[in-house]
Amino acid sequence: MNANLVSEVRSAFEEAGQGHVFNFWDRLSQEERKHLLKQACQIDLTRLKDASREALGQAGSVNDSDADLEPAPWIPLPSGVDSTRLWEEAEGIGEELLNAGKIAAFTVAGGQGTRLGFNGPKGAFPITPVSQKSLFQLFAEKIKAAQMRFEKPIMWFIMTSEINDEATKKFFIGNDNFGLSSSKIRFLRQGMMPAIRPTGEIILERPDRISMNPDGHGGFFRAVVDNGVAEEMRNAGIETISYFQVDNPLAPFLEPAFLGFHSMSGSEMSSRAAHKKGPDEKVGVFCKRNGNLSVIEYSDLPDNLARLRSEDGDLVFNAGNLAMHAIDLAFVERIGKNKGIYKLPYHSAKKKVPTVDAQGCKVTPKKPNGIKLETFVFDAIPLAKAPCIVEVCRADAFSPVKNAEGDDSIATCRSDQLRKYARWVKEAGGELPIDETGEPNISFEITPQFADSQDEFTRRWRDKSNLCIEDGLILD
Ligand code: UTP
Helix, strand or coil: CCHHHHHHHHHHHHHCCCHHHHCCHHHCCHHHHHHHHHHHHHCCHHHHHHHHHHHHCCCCCCCCCCCCEEECCCECCCCCHHHHHHHHHHHHHHHHHHHCCCEEEEEECCCCCCCCCCCCCHHHCECCCCCCCEHHHHHHHHHHHHHHHCCCCCCEEEEECCCCHHHHHHHHHHCHHHHCCHHHEEEEECCEEECECCCCCECEEECCEECEEECCCCHHHHHHHHCCHHHHHHHCCCCEEEEEECCCCCCCCCCHHHHHHHHHCCCCEEEEEEECCCCCCCCCEEEEECCEEEEECCCCCCHHHHCCECCCCCECCCEEEEEEEEEEHHHHHHHHCCCCCCCCCCEEEEECCCEECCCCCEECCCCCCEEEEECCHHHHHHHCCCCEEEECCHHHHCCCCCECCCCCEHHHHHHHHHHHHHHHHHHCCCCCCECCCCCECCCCEECCCCCCCHHHHHHHHHHCCCCCCCCCCEEC
């Protein structure tokens, strides 16, 4: 091991008030030292200091004195002749962009998936109600279906992190990339940040190991720049990234109208929104904050504002953020370079972080003892030119699988998929018994190859008028 490097790194950590990271150095084996040194070298101490200061100062929180807070304007779903015409125009423009190969699909899949508790990358979780296809397979099928429709192949970028990169790649190889060409799939790893104590000290998970976490979905910007992906995208003629999260099987990430609105409005970052289910739903809301379009996380929105209703009874802060965005590559690069005003703030999440005591013995905390430092993708919205929000039919587009049970769980996601299929069938004129929530009493599946939108489904249904929906049917 290079003694000069060791002493340089140790002094840098000492100067930064993080010398304790090497407290157990003398008793570590060569292998353990190597590992600890490697981790230490990955940490940008200046960035960590700034991030800790920001996160401990609670960036993002809103208080009552924040007077200039209004609901954000959005483009609603079509409801009359004029708005239908506008949506058709947007759809045409989106189709042109897809035909020209200017759009890439981008899944953020680097998170820890702690709440779901699945043993493997979240994208490998089996989610469809009959065939139990994984989230990744479903997205691959959506891409394949879109490729049949548009003239150019669609590149798919998948952001992983140190905790799941290898397993994710293995999952794709083991499934032959779900029939997609490997040259059209690109994995990239996001950065990691150490967990810290409320005092700002880095937490050691073991005597030879720093507790590290993925740096949040906002790490997407930096990951695109740092991994040389921005350049690859530019060389491939990609201008706009269609960003979505791995845990939403309904995400309509290649819907042309949204991409068209993004382009028509000259926006650098556009977002999809739907009416919140209620004041307690755990999604961020779009608002105008001091004149700038922003998202306020549910945990940061004061209760009185979350419950505020207009005269007609609707929530005033009603536009829920569904974490689907169209983002221009040039803007991604600007944020990813992290210079001047183009920086994302760090947020803190209190966590129970396994650690060691002064003797190096394992400590399993019973209450939160540490802080995870993360940036959020939506914090880039106020930095973008002409950001735009477009409504989407929630029942067609959003049902995240976050938890093993309860809200946003495996069960709710499965029911939402069935309700969507049943609604498509009924609206196309088919017969199907459903309960008062719209859920059918049988399980069936409509694959993206068969139809990936309600209009497409209606067309296909009419061509196949003898179809009978039965339990276990897979329409493909
Ligand atoms: P969540 O905030 O829901 O977190 O991520 P999670 O990691 O999936 O699950 P929990 O909180 O540990 O239970 C929303 C999306 O952002 C991605 C996730 O993979 C998911 O698609 N994400 C989150 C990243 O890609 N990187 C991160 O650092 C955090």
